[in-house]
Amino acid sequence: MGYIKIAYREILHDLDYYSDLPNGWDKFVSKQAKLHNLIIKSNKNKCHCTGCNHDFISNKKINEETKCPNCHNKYLIKRSNLRHYEFKDYLSILDRVKDTFVIRYFELKTIIDALHTPHSSVVEFAREMVTDDYYRDVVVNERVSRTQCHIYIHHSNSSYFDEKHWRQYTRNYSIIDYSIVFPNNLKKLLKDTEFKYSCIWDIAKHSTYIDLLKLLKNKNAISKLELLAKMKLYNLALRANEFYYTGSFQNTFGISKDYYPFMKKHNITHKQLKILRLLKEQNINKIRYLEKFVGYSENTDDLEEISKYISLSRFIKYAKIHHGKVATYLYKDYLRFAKFLGFDLKNNRYAFPKNLREEHDKLEKQYEIQNEKLINEAIVKRGKILSINAYKTKKFMITPASTLNALLDESEQQHNCVRTYAEKYADGSCDIYFMRDINKPDKSLVTVEVKDNAVVQSRKKFNYSPTDEQKKFLEKWEQKVLKGAA
Numbered sequence: 012m013g014y015i016k017i018a019y020r021e022i023l024h025d026l027d028y029y030s031d032l033p034n035g036w037d038k039f040v041s042k043q044a045k046l047h048n049l050i051i052k053s054n055k056n057k058c059h060c061t062g063c064n065h066d067f068i069s070n071k072k073i074n075e076e077t078k079c080p081n082c083h084n085k086y087l088i089k090r091s092n093l094r095h096y097e098f099k100d101y102l103s104i105l106d107r108v109k110d111t112f113v114i115r116y117f118e119l120k121t122i123i124d125a126l127h128t129p130h131s132s133v134v135e136f137a138r139e140m141v142t143d144d145y146y147r148d149v150v151v152n153e154r155v156s157r158t159q160c161h162i163y164i165h166h167s168n169s170s171y172f173d174e175k176h177w178r179q180y181t182r183n184y185s186i187i188d189y190s191i192v193f194p195n196n197l198k199k200l201l202k203d204t205e206f207k208y209s210c211i212w213d214i215a216k217h218s219t220y221i222d223l224l225k226l227l228k229n230k231n232a233i234s235k236l237e238l239l240a241k242m243k244l245y246n247l248a249l250r251a252n253e254f255y256y257t258g259s260f261q262n263t264f265g266i267s268k269d270y271y272p273f274m275k276k277h278n279i280t281h282k283q284l285k286i287l288r289l290l291k292e293q294n295i296n297k298i299r300y301l302e303k304f305v306g307y308s309e310n311t312d313d314l315e316e317i318s319k320y321i322s323l324s325r326f327i328k329y330a331k332i333h334h335g336k337v338a339t340y341l342y343k344d345y346l347r348f349a350k351f352l353g354f355d356l357k358n359n360r361y362a363f364p365k366n367l368r369e370e371h372d373k374l375e376k377q378y379e380i381q382n383e384k385l386i387n388e389a390i391v392k393r394g395k396i397l398s399i400n401a402y403k404t405k406k407f408m409i410t411p412a413s414t415l416n417a418l419l420d421e422s423e424q425q426h427n428c429v430r431t432y433a434e435k436y437a438d439g440s441c442d443i444y445f446m447r448d449i450n451k452p453d454k455s456l457v458t459v460e461v462k463d464n465a466v467v468q469s470r471k472k473f474n475y476s477p478t479d480e481q482k483k484f485l486e487k488w489e490q491k492v493l494k495g496a497a
């Protein structure tokens with residue numbers, strides 16, 4: 012159990028005994044709880060909304076979402092034999108004791124029971140002092156039990172749990188980052204602070220899950236928060252750090268200003284912006300569909316590469332044929348091979364392989380063969396040009412690598428990685444020579460890399476350095492032949 016600093020203990024005590032939950036909190040909680048409902052579907056398309064108990068008919072399928080025609084909320088559809096369903100959300104309140112901001116974390120949990128009646132409860136389980144420290148100051152109460160790898164929050168009757176008994180949270184993984192922030196008291200709380208122009212209250216009102224701590228810690232971003240919030244790009248404001256406002260919309264957001272009304276209308280997220288830049292089409296459904304292929308890390312590299320070969324709209328078409336199950340890392344390579352091999356990617360016959368894995372592997376083989384052919388042709392050409400630098404003494408000789416095979420043979424004999432130089436040698440960004448014993452011209456001795464007519468690396472087997480005698484030969488060659496000084 013971690014020790015809680017005295018100053019913090021006083022803050023916690025003040026909150027427990029003198030602080031009320033803010034006005035409007037109950038309404039806020041029931042609004043969130045309202046989202047914790049289902050549509051229960053039984054025979055003959057009969058549907059029942061657990062939120063407003065309205066019955067209606069719909070032919071939408073199980074696990075799809077549909078709008079209840081009575082309360083107009085959108086809920087997930089479940090089968091009528093459902094016994095138990097749970098919803099959980101983290102909510103938070105910002106509070107201030109003296110000069111310290113505290114974030115109070117709550118869990119809202121709703122259980123839909125076998126009779127399909129929802130039961131919601133909300134309990135406070137953690138508090139966090141907002142400081143400038145790198146380490147986070149989080150305390151949890153008795154409702155939190157810690158098992159090996161996850162946190163469980165007890166909602167049952169409070170007499171078992173002392174909610175005012177706080178202990179320091181000491182695990183090294185974060186207990187909570189994102190929460191739905193109660194927005195109504197933010198403006199007032201932040202009024203006389205450096206956050207007075209931050210518009211965090213607007214951002215909280217228009218975004219769902221927020222890392223409030225991050226917003227409050229990042230004081231450098233306040234002006235950017237304000238700017239983005241005033242532009243009504245609230246979800247982008249959550250990632251204010253990623254933008255450098257330069258005065259030009261295009262340079263700031265990486266997309267033309269023509270897209271601004273669309274971005275504002277849909278309050279687009281950072282991930283959606285990254286996709287929009289590639290898609291360049293004001294179509295939120297397409298963007299949402301593509302989000303599935305980007306994942307949590309927001310890495311859009313695969314989509315970016317795919318978009319070099321075919322439009323993302325065509326990619327969506329292809330993905331839909333395969334029910335959304337397309338491995339983008341395979342597909343982008345497939346397209347690269349297909350393009351290299353001269354297939355017409357405007358034709359769906361080539362752009363939409365039926366069995367991606369199979370076609371990918373087939374083209375990869377062809378690609379490698381073709382690629383090696385091209386590399387070899389280039390190496391033969393270079394070997395001919397560089398052959399004027401061939402040189403020998405009574406003891407040693409040196410010649411340029413003349414074929415891809417010669418290069419592969421050298422690297423095999425040397426157990427070093429000259430093989431990886433093949434492409435660089437082929438495109439002329441370095442020269443490779445083989446230095447050998449005049450009496451054993453087939454046996455590898457020293458591999459020499461040359462750049463701008465100077466030896467930059469000479470390596471023997473297992474990357475050992477050449478002997479003094481061998482070095483002397485190389486120096487002489489460099490002076491006499493490469494630098495052309497007689």
Ligand SMILES: [Zn+2]
Nearest residue numbers: 060063079082
């Ligand atoms: Zn309803």
